[in-house]
Amino acid sequence: MLKLGRAQGVAMSAALARDIPITEYAPKKVKQSVTGNGNASKEQVAAMLMTIFKFKELPKLMDATDALAVALCHHFQKGVTTTKSKSWGAFVTENPKRVK
16 A cells, blocks of 8 residues: 555656646546446456457556556546646645645
8 A cells, every 4th residue: 555655656756847747536436437247356446447449459468458447437528637736735725634
């Protein structure tokens, strides 16, 4: 968990340093967008992605399908975002509990 949090922080910092907006989606939102069920399993999400994108076989790593599911969720949102920060200062102001 700690390594993932650090990696996420570095990615967010790099994006904000270049004025790239950040968008975050809750796992249930991603699952709902892809499968229609916010409580879907990783396997169900992967199966739906296989159907949507016409994959022949299931990827070996579920991280790849997770990333693709988030991208598809973002596409389905058509730019409507729940969390969007345009600068590091704005992110800190909007998320005081996430910054230590």
